[in-house]
Amino acid sequence: MQLPLRLVYNYWILLTVVFLCIITSLSLFPLPEVPNIPGTDKTNHLIAYSALMFPVALRRPSYWWLIGLFFVLWSGGIELLQPYVNRTGEWLDFAANTAGILSGTLIAWVLGKFGLRESKS
Template identity: 40%
Template sequence: MLVLTLTPIEGPPGHPHADKLYHFLGFAVLALPCAALFRRALLWVVLVAVAQAGLIELVQPHIGRDAEWFDFWADLAGIAVGAGLGLWLPRQLPASNA
């Protein structure tokens, strides 16, 4: 994720708000398996992901990218949705009798 968010962009991403979707999806994909598989560490995973989201926005102006509050909010929304789904999905699966 760091490579994708800290690599200079060549040309427009297509839709003007497509990057918000990318931020949301990237952090959701990061948080979901962590929440599903490492519940005991979820608080730390969320805190580290939030710190990473903030640091990305602080570093981006120094590498030719724009720092935007809306990117940060999209990251936070992705973390929340990913963590929520990661906690919810395992409960929907039938328990194995192994």
């Protein structure tokens, strides 16, 4: 197993908690004006939630799917809270978050299936 993936595998709980705190903070605090480039907002959501789910899906505890469901519900809750903290909640953001959770799971599955095998040499 490659060193970066081994670190993710070994420290998956810490990484997941840190990612969840960062995503939640960035989602609920007003941001300064940023240039509006079409598509970047949804791409950022997809990448953030993919990174959030990846350590869990790579380690695959027996309850991993419950954690994924929790992340989906958490992201929905954030979208519902955003109008109360001078942000804009959007259903398409929620869809991008969910797609990120699914893509993080898929990437971890592919790496686990094909990329993490120990060499026998």
